Amino acid sequence: MSALRMGRRLPRRTVPRALMALGALVAIGFVAVNVAIGYVVIDGRLDGQWYDVRDLGIGVQELREWLDDRNAQQPGILDFLGQHWISYAVTALLGATGILSIVGGALLILIWVERRLIGRMQIRRGPNRVGPYGLLQPIADAVKLIQKEVLMPRGADKVLFFLPPALIFIPMIVAWGPIPWGAQMAYLDVHVGILFLIAVSSLTTLAIFMAGWSSNNHYALLGAMRTIAMMISYEIPLSIALLSVVLLSGSMQLSTIVEWQSTHNVWLAALLPLAMFTYFFSSTAELNRTPNDIAEAESEIVAGFHTEYSGMKFGLFYAVELGNALFVAALTATLFLGGWSLFGLEEWIPGYLILGAKISAAYFLLVWLRGTLPRFRLDQLMKFAWQFLIPLSLLNLLIVAVEASVFARWEVKGIVSLGLFAIVNWAAAIILVREWARRMGYRPEREAVRQPILTQGVGGLQAARRLGAPEMGTQV
Amino acid sequence: MTAATEPYVLNIGPQHPSTHGVFRLRVVMDGERIQDVEMVVGYLHRSMEKLAEERTYTQNIPFTDRADYLAAMSGNLGYCLAVERLAGVEVPERASYLRVIFAELQRIASHSMANGTFVNDAGAWQTPLMYMFRERERILDLFEMTCGARLTTNYMRIGGVAFDPPEEFYPAIESLVDELPERIEEYAELLVDNEILLARGRGVGIISAEDAINGSLVGPMLRGSGVPWDLRKAEPYCGYDRFDFEIPVGRQGDAYDRFLVRLEEVRQSTKIIRQALDGLPSGPHKTQIPLALRPDPGEAYARVEGPRGELGFYVVSDGGSAPFRFHIRAPSLINLSLLREMAIGASLPDAIVALGSVDIVVGEIDR
Numbered sequence: 001m002s003a004l005r006m007g008r009r010l011p012r013r014t015v016p017r018a019l020m021a022l023g024a025l026v027a028i029g030f031v032a033v034n035v036a037i038g039y040v041v042i043d044g045r046l047d048g049q050w051y052d053v054r055d056l057g058i059g060v061q062e063l064r065e066w067l068d069d070r071n072a073q074q075p076g077i078l079d080f081l082g083q084h085w086i087s088y089a090v091t092a093l094l095g096a097t098g099i100l101s102i103v104g105g106a107l108l109i110l111i112w113v114e115r116r117l118i119g120r121m122q123i124r125r126g127p128n129r130v131g132p133y134g135l136l137q138p139i140a141d142a143v144k145l146i147q148k149e150v151l152m153p154r155g156a157d158k159v160l161f162f163l164p165p166a167l168i169f170i171p172m173i174v175a176w177g178p179i180p181w182g183a184q185m186a187y188l189d190v191h192v193g194i195l196f197l198i199a200v201s202s203l204t205t206l207a208i209f210m211a212g213w214s215s216n217n218h219y220a221l222l223g224a225m226r227t228i229a230m231m232i233s234y235e236i237p238l239s240i241a242l243l244s245v246v247l248l249s250g251s252m253q254l255s256t257i258v259e260w261q262s263t264h265n266v267w268l269a270a271l272l273p274l275a276m277f278t279y280f281f282s283s284t285a286e287l288n289r290t291p292n293d294i295a296e297a298e299s300e301i302v303a304g305f306h307t308e309y310s311g312m313k314f315g316l317f318y319a320v321e322l323g324n325a326l327f328v329a330a331l332t333a334t335l336f337l338g339g340w341s342l343f344g345l346e347e348w349i350p351g352y353l354i355l356g357a358k359i360s361a362a363y364f365l366l367v368w369l370r371g372t373l374p375r376f377r378l379d380q381l382m383k384f385a386w387q388f389l390i391p392l393s394l395l396n397l398l399i400v401a402v403e404a405s406v407f408a409r410w411e412v413k414g415i416v417s418l419g420l421f422a423i424v425n426w427a428a429a430i431i432l433v434r435e436w437a438r439r440m441g442y443r444p445e446r447e448a449v450r451q452p453i454l455t456q457g458v459g460g461l462q463a464a465r466r467l468g469a470p471e472m473g474t475q476v
Numbered sequence: 477m478t479a480a481t482e483p484y485v486l487n488i489g490p491q492h493p494s495t496h497g498v499f500r501l502r503v504v505m506d507g508e509r510i511q512d513v514e515m516v517v518g519y520l521h522r523s524m525e526k527l528a529e530e531r532t533y534t535q536n537i538p539f540t541d542r543a544d545y546l547a548a549m550s551g552n553l554g555y556c557l558a559v560e561r562l563a564g565v566e567v568p569e570r571a572s573y574l575r576v577i578f579a580e581l582q583r584i585a586s587h588s589m590a591n592g593t594f595v596n597d598a599g600a601w602q603t604p605l606m607y608m609f610r611e612r613e614r615i616l617d618l619f620e621m622t623c624g625a626r627l628t629t630n631y632m633r634i635g636g637v638a639f640d641p642p643e644e645f646y647p648a649i650e651s652l653v654d655e656l657p658e659r660i661e662e663y664a665e666l667l668v669d670n671e672i673l674l675a676r677g678r679g680v681g682i683i684s685a686e687d688a689i690n691g692s693l694v695g696p697m698l699r700g701s702g703v704p705w706d707l708r709k710a711e712p713y714c715g716y717d718r719f720d721f722e723i724p725v726g727r728q729g730d731a732y733d734r735f736l737v738r739l740e741e742v743r744q745s746t747k748i749i750r751q752a753l754d755g756l757p758s759g760p761h762k763t764q765i766p767l768a769l770r771p772d773p774g775e776a777y778a779r780v781e782g783p784r785g786e787l788g789f790y791v792v793s794d795g796g797s798a799p800f801r802f803h804i805r806a807p808s809l810i811n812l813s814l815l816r817e818m819a820i821g822a823s824l825p826d827a828i829v830a831l832g833s834v835d836i837v838v839g840e841i842d843r
Contacts, residue, residue, distance in 0.1 A: 122606035218486045222508070222824070290601055291672055299494040299597045300828050374672045375599020377825045378508065450668050452699075452724035452736045458710040464685040464703040467725055 020132045038348055058184065060091050095187035099176045103323060110322050111138040114367055121371035141315075148311035153216055156308070160214035165309065165316040168207035171200045172323040179330050180255040182340050182351030193254040194242050197331065198235070201286065204324070205231045208295070211317075212305035223304025226378055227295040230285050233382055237389035238282035241275040244393070244400040245335050248272065250408070258339030265343055269336040270422050274396045274429040276336045278389055280365075283328040285381065288321065289366060291373040292381055299375075325366050326359065333358035387440060392432050399428055483511055486824075490519050494597045494828050497838030501831075508823045513816045517809075520842040528802035533559050533634060533769045533791075536802065540789075541628035543804055544840040546589055549582035549619075550782035552632035557713060558778035558789035559634045563771035570759045571636035572714045576752045577649075578619075578631060579714075579780070580745040584656070585615040586783035587738040587745075590696075590835040594735055595667060597832030598676040599825075604667060611659055614652050621645050634769060636762030649753065656746045664739065677732030681818035681830030684729055688814075695785020696741065697811045697834060700726035700734035707781040719751045731833035738835075768797040775801075784808050784835055806840040 067086060112127065112135055119126025127134035152161060175197055177188030190196055205227060212224020245268055246252050249260040261267055269276050285292040288304075296304030306317045333339065337358045340351030376384070403421045410417070453467050489500035498519035504512040524543060528536045540551035553575055560567060567575075589612060592605030616626040622641045623631040631638050667673055683693070688701035698705055706723045708716040724740035726733025771793040779788035788805030811834050819827040 118601070118603075122603050123610060124606060218484060222486075290599065293599070294825075297599060297825065299599060299832075300825050302493060370601055371603050372666075373600065374595060374670065374676060375825075376672060377676060377823065379823070380675055450674070450736065452726055452733065452740045453702075454722040454724055454740070455704045456709070456722055458704050458706060458723065460703065460705065461685055461689055464701075464725075467702060467704060468727065 019136065023132075023135070034350060034353060037350055060184075063090060092187075095177075099173065099187055103173060103176055103326070106326055107319050107323055108138045108142075110326060110363075111141065111318075114322065117364070117367045118371050121368070142312075145312045145315040150311040150313055151308070153308045155216040157214035157216070160210045161308075164207040164211035164214075165313040167210070168204055168320045169316055171203040171207075172320045172327065175200045175327050176330070178254045179334055179355075180258055180339060180351075181355055183346075184255075185340075185351065186255050189253060189255050192252045194246055194252045198239055198242065201324075201327075202231065202235060204286075204320075208305050211309070215305070215308040217308050219301040219303070219307045220305050222301050223295045223297075223307070226301075227288070227305060229378065230292070230295065230381060230385075233385035234282040234285040234389075237278050237385060237393045238286070240390070240393040240397055241272075241278040241282065242335070244272055244275045244397050247397070247400050247404040248407070250404070254334055254339075257335060258341055261338045262341035262346070264418060266418055266422075267336060267338045271418060271425060272336070272396075272400065273426055274392065274432065275400070276332070277429075278393045278396075279336070280328075280332060282385075282389065283332075284366070284369065285385070287324050287328060287366075289325060290370045291376055293375055294378050294381060297375055326363060329359045329362035329366060330355070332362040337362070388436060392436055395432060396425075396428070399425065481506055489516075494593075494832060495838075496593060496832075496836055499836065499838045499841070503819070503824070503827070505824065510819050510822055510824065510827055513819045513827070515812065515815060517812075517838070517841050520838045522843065524843045525802050525804065529798055529800065532767075532797045533563075533771075533799065534767070536799065537632065537634075538628065538630050540804075541630050542839060543806065543843050544782065544784065544787070544808070544837045545627060546837050547582050547586045547783045547787075548627060548629045549578045549631060550586075550780055550787055552629065553579050553714070554778055554780040554782065554787045555789045555791075556632045556634050557780065558776050558791045559769070559771070561778050562774060562776035562791050562793055563634070563765070563769055565635045565765055566763055567636055567714075568760045568763060569715075569757045571761050571763075573752050573756045574637045574641070574761060575632060575714050576716065576719070577749055577756075578622075578629075578637070580748045580752070581615045581618060581649075583745045583783045584742050585612045587696075587742050588612045590783070591663075591667075591735060591738050594731070594829075594832040594835070595673065597828050598673055604663065607663065607666075611652075611656065614648075618645060618649055618652070621648065633762055633765075635765045636760070638762070640761045646753075649749070653746055653750050653753065657743065660739065660743055660746075668736070668739070673735075674732065676825070676829055677730065677735060677833070679728070679730050680822065680826045681731045681833055682729050683814055683818065687817070688729065691810075691814045691817075693785070693811055693814060694807045695782070695811065696734050696737045697785065697814075699724060700737045700833075701729035702726055707779060707786055711779070713778070713780060716748075718755070719748045721745075721748050731829050734833040734835075770795060770797050779805070782807060784837065784840070785811060804840075804843055806843065808834075808836040808838075808840045812836050812841065 063086070115137070116126040116134070127137035130136040130140045152158065178186055178190055178193040178196060180186040180189065188196075208227045209224045212220040212222075212227070215221070245257065248268065248271065249257045251257055251260070257268075281292075284290070288295045294300075296306065301307070306314060309317060333355060339358075340346055340355045342349070342354045346354055403424070407417055407421070455467060457463065459466075483504050483506045486503045486505050487500070488503055489495040490498040495501070500516040500519065502514040502516060503510055522542070524539045528539055537552055537555060540555040541548040544551050559565070588608035589605075592608040595604040596602060619629050619631070620626045622645055623629050623639055625631075683691070683697070683701045685702045688698050688703055693701070694705075702725055704723050704725050707713070708721075709723060721744040724737045724744070726737050773793055773795045775790070775792040777788060777790045779786050781787075785807035786805070787807055790801070790803040790805070791799045792801035794800040815827075815831060815834060818830040822830065
């Protein structure tokens with residue numbers, strides 16, 4: 001008789017134990033490496049040599065110099081594609097592998113993190129069955145999704161239906177290129193970084209619309225239409241918010257923006273509160289996350305544009321959603337929270353750890369919002385974008401433009417002028433938000449009406465009239 | 477320039493996240509605007525009323541659990557009252573008090589569910605529902621303690637209740653009743669002052685007091701429209717006139733008012749339970765009735781204020797041991813009938829919120 005029949009406990013914990021040990025080993029190794037880096041840095045031995053892993057650029061620079069030496073000794077061997085092609089190829093390979101593995105690994109962990117956090121917010125435990133603390137849940141999910149049949153609905157446009165899960169994945173990965181992870185650790189440190197990001201992130205819309213259009217499903221079509229309307233509306237305040245960052249820091253290059261924050265010892269979040277709010281809110285709209293998840297509003301249109309996708313195709317949409325959320329957190333951390341710099345601490349701690357911590361903080365905010373808020377309606381969201389966010393961010397842009405020109409022309413000490421800007425911007429943000437909200441008809445005095453009338457007596461229509469029920473057909 | 481558009485039919489349900497069971501809507505839409513709604517019911521029909529004609533009066537009590545499965549106690553209570561009226565059975569005082577306590581607990585559980593799912597329909601990601609489930613869970617624990625079942629309680633009997641609550645019941649319900657007001661304040665803080673919920677609920681699915689009466693709406697739907705009508709006050713049964721409580725009434729008759737009314741009713745129910753616990757008399761919890769009750773030929777109708785409104789039971793006896801005719805007046809079915817008026821002209825999200833504020837239970841609609 002088998003062990004199962006006998007009712008004996010099967011040794012089910014052995015596999016998770018081994019994995020737990022492996023995970024602990026990896027974690028200990030990672031921590032040890034970083035502690036060692038910190039120790040060596042403090043000891044002064046990590047002085048910008050090729051082994052300085054805080055900074056990928058140093059290694060590449062070393063490689064380039066070594067190539068120059070080789071070419072000087074034996075010209076012609078390595079330069080058939082140009083002098084430094086190997087250094088570019090090595091960087092490209094390292095960076096691409098790094099981005100893919102970090103984002104991919106983060107996605108796997110994030111699914112667990114998000115579900116656990118939401119579970120805690122909803123006074124339940126979250127996934128805790130598969131592996132230690134449920135850590136293997138994402139892998140189990142992925143295996144399940146891969147096993148499932150990928151259905152093609154009848155009447156669907158086959159090519160257009162096939163493409164979006166792959167197409168939507170590309171901008172999500174590519175957008176990670178310009179994010180600087182350390183002093184010279186940006187894979188694609190283009191001069192027009194912000195422009196590049198805006199361009200790349202709006203490509204997602206195309207894939208979403210393709211998915212919605214080709215599914216031959218009304219829910220999917222409604223979701224796609226909502227997405228288009230929302231993306232068009234929210235790209236504008238988002239771009240304006242990013243533009244005020246560009247104005248103040250004087251560059252579109254993400255690494256320069258981070259360096260600007262690092263040299264002035266200030267986070268742009270402190271200087272541009274309204275821009276940060278606008279960016280964050282617009283991003284939640286672009287991400288389809290609560291309170292703005294109207295493109296896949298579960299209670300209304302089931303799953304929106306990806307209603308008809310099953311199996312791993314759905315899995316890709318899900319992963320991209322999380323990846324984009326993580327990217328928004330990363331961009332928030334980079335632009336508004338000082339990126340990889342932390343008031344001089346980046347001299348000792350590798351920049352990628354600092355950035356990782358900041359990304360986690362920003363991502364936690366996104367999860368928190370999702371765990372708390374209900375959803376807006378489409379027309380309310382549109383109204384909010386066009387009547388509230390766009391005028392306010394334009395006004396904010398005007399203020400920031402004046403400040404930027406003052407900052408550029410007059411030689412005032414940074415602490416004085418930037419401190420003044422911070423005070424002015426915070427005051428302006430509070431006043432603008434309050435006054436504009438009142439202009440749009442928001443009245444906090446309605447507070448008193450948020451209670452039902454309490455009565456002891458009963459009755460019909462007359463009693464209702466006595467209690468103040470409005471006449472039929474009156475506008476309330 | 478306007479582009480030519482044509483209406484299309486969107487099928488919502490029978491399987492859809494916010495139809496609360498197997499209920500189907502055929503919606504004719506123009507873009508996001510609703511032009512017409514056809515409600516299709518019957519997916520959960522179990523022919524309860526016909527089956528009841530084959531069973532004895534006591535054997536029919538479990539059917540009332542399964543009609544409104546979120547408020548089994550209220551169903552039990554209404555049916556038992558009807559049969560007691562038909563057969564002229566007296567109910568001991570203690571049984572009446574216990575019935576009040578359990579019916580009010582059931583109301584709290586049901587309203588927690590209703591408000592939680594309403595906020596879910598408005599787009600929250602399960603969080604308020606999960607919090608409200610916490611209280612519902614404790615109430616269901618109390619049910620389990622007393623009668624062994626959590627959902628389909630089958631607790632009330634003709635002439636009383638099935639069991640006296642056990643010893644551990646009293647400290648548990650005391651602590652629950654003490655905690656509930658705090659909890660309700662917590663929800664009120666999270667939800668009543670929530671601007672998004674206000675924006676989604678205010679002005680959505682408005683029903684005027686006239687329409688509510690003409691449509692014979694009942695329960696929180698009717699009270700949300702401003703009509704102060706509650707059977708516990710208007711036609712007190714089980715001695716509800718002994719308790720001091722108030723009826724909450726909405727101001728505008730929209731989805732948000734119904735939500736507020738339900739939240740306030742939970743508060744009032746807590747008050748009633750507190751008074752009933754303090755005044756709980758000792759004595760028998762049940763009068764003995766013959767196993768096969770044979771009431772004299774005749775008919776009786778009894779109605780109670782269930783969580784969803786007036787829940788009526790009509791029983792006709794021909795002198796046999798089974799009812800000759802058994803009919804349930806289900807509040808969900810009648811409350812649902814005005815959904816079409818609420819939805820036409822609204823957008824799809826508004827219609828979903830309006831449907832959520834009706835608080836239907838499909839088991840009761842289809843029976």
